[in-house]
Amino acid sequence: MLISYGNYNGAGGISREEACSIVYSMAIDELLSKASVLRDSIKGKVVTYSRKVFIPLTYLCRDRCSYCTYRKEPSDVDDIMLKPEHVLTLAEQGKRMGCTEALFMTGERPEQRYNEARQWLRSRGYSSTIEYIADMSRLVLDRVGLLPHTNAGNLTLDEVKMLKEYNASIGLMLENVSPRLMDNGMAHEHAPSKHPMLRLKTMENAGRAGVAFTTGLLIGIGESMEEVIDSLFAIRDIHERYRHIQEIIIQNFNPKPNTPMAYWSKPSREYMLKVVALTRLIMPDMNIQVPPNLNPNFDEFLGSGINDWGGISPLTIDHINPEAPWPSIESVKRRTEAKGFRLRARFPVYPEYIRDEYLASRVMEAINGMRDEYGLVRGY
Numbered sequence: 060m061l062i063s064y065g066n067y068n069g070a071g072g073i074s075r076e077e078a079c080s081i082v083y084s085m086a087i088d089e090l091l092s093k094a095s096v097l098r099d100s101i102k103g104k105v106v107t108y109s110r111k112v113f114i115p116l117t118y119l120c121r122d123r124c125s126y127c128t129y130r131k132e133p134s135d136v137d138d139i140m141l142k143p144e145h146v147l148t149l150a151e152q153g154k155r156m157g158c159t160e161a162l163f164m165t166g167e168r169p170e171q172r173y174n175e176a177r178q179w180l181r182s183r184g185y186s187s188t189i190e191y192i193a194d195m196s197r198l199v200l201d202r203v204g205l206l207p208h209t210n211a212g213n214l215t216l217d218e219v220k221m222l223k224e225y226n227a228s229i230g231l232m233l234e235n236v237s238p239r240l241m242d243n244g245m246a247h248e249h250a251p252s253k254h255p256m257l258r259l260k261t262m263e264n265a266g267r268a269g270v271a272f273t274t275g276l277l278i279g280i281g282e283s284m285e286e287v288i289d290s291l292f293a294i295r296d297i298h299e300r301y302r303h304i305q306e307i308i309i310q311n312f313n314p315k316p317n318t319p320m321a322y323w324s325k326p327s328r329e330y331m332l333k334v335v336a337l338t339r340l341i342m343p344d345m346n347i348q349v350p351p352n353l354n355p356n357f358d359e360f361l362g363s364g365i366n367d368w369g370g371i372s373p374l375t376i377d378h379i380n381p382e383a384p385w386p387s388i389e390s391v392k393r394r395t396e397a398k399g400f401r402l403r404a405r406f407p408v409y410p411e412y413i414r415d416e417y418l419a420s421r422v423m424e425a426i427n428g429m430r431d432e433y434g435l436v437r438g439y
């Protein structure tokens with residue numbers, strides 16, 4: 060099957076005015092059909108996923124998002140940070156199960172809030188959580204051969220460069236570009252790191268450092284449709300400057316017990332489908348992902364323009380959404396094929412970014428040992 064991968068060049072996407080008009084005036088069936096036709100013409104009939112092992116390096120976080128159950132207090136965890144031997148054990152188990160991605164996850168700069176985190180890092184010779192991630196990325200890449208992808212909150216330019224040495228790609232959800240969500244009673248009231256200007260700055264730092272970057276929107280956290288559209292255009296603007304945004308995740312908010320947003324509603328199915336389709340029309344050539352574990356009827360998103368299911372782990376749970384188990388890769392494959400698509404495994408870095416300017420030589424070497432002629436994972 061021919062795979063058509065090109066670089067989005069900013070051409071062909073609809074304008075903000077068109078997006079606003081379409082979202083309120085176009086029948087949903089027509090919108091979904093347009094997005095699907097566009098996806099088919101640019102991406103073909105291949106839908107990808109990444110076989111990953113999820114490595115929660117620390118649950119500590121200096122922030123408090125109103126929907127989060129990931130973050131924990133030092134008194135609630137056995138280890139302040141996951142020790143290197145545990146990191147290696149997880150990575151080796153993942154490798155044996157055919158994973159190619161090691162997803163490193165942390166809260167935002169826990170050392171800025173907790174003495175325990177500062178001391179833990181200092182006693183091992185690290186001045187920050189990011190330094191520790193870079194070292195664990197080295198360990199996993201060199202000793203196990205998994206490709207690290209780091210999701211650790213905001214990053215300075217120097218930190219992005221440090222991670223690039225051992226990471227195939229980096230991720231950070233923009234969530235939404237509206238600072239209104241920082242207001243009293245809103246999702247990010249107690250999460251200064253979620254200020255959109257800081258998130259956009261991190262994305263810019265990745266662009267300057269030449270790192271393939273995954274971002275996305277969190278849908279249903281109190282935003283308006285106009286703010287969703289603004290967010291997509293903010294991502295498009297930055298991508299037009301640096302050409303490094305490899306993927307946009309459209310993730311639905313799932314309320315969790317014992318959080319300030321426990322009684323908020325989930326975003327509706329129609330709202331999610333519309334946002335996905337609009338994303339395709341705004342950025343025709345973008346890789347667009349919806350997480351299958353958060354959407355029981357995930358295969359219906361194939362009819363709204365997606366071309367990726369994101370990371371799916373055969374080993375570890377989704378630590379951000381522990382209530383939502385991954386569907387098995389076999390069932391994702393079956394349901395994807397039933398809609399007329401072919402499922403293939405990709406690396407954390409998409410094929411179009413497997414180029415010297417985006418990858419350190421040791422990362423490129425590891426990929427070359429596992430890739431096929433399309434830049435996808437050989438044998439999967």
Ligand code: SF4
Nearest residue numbers: 120122123124127166
């Ligand atoms: S969502 Fe991330 S930044 Fe927000 S509290 Fe949870 S771990 Fe911290």
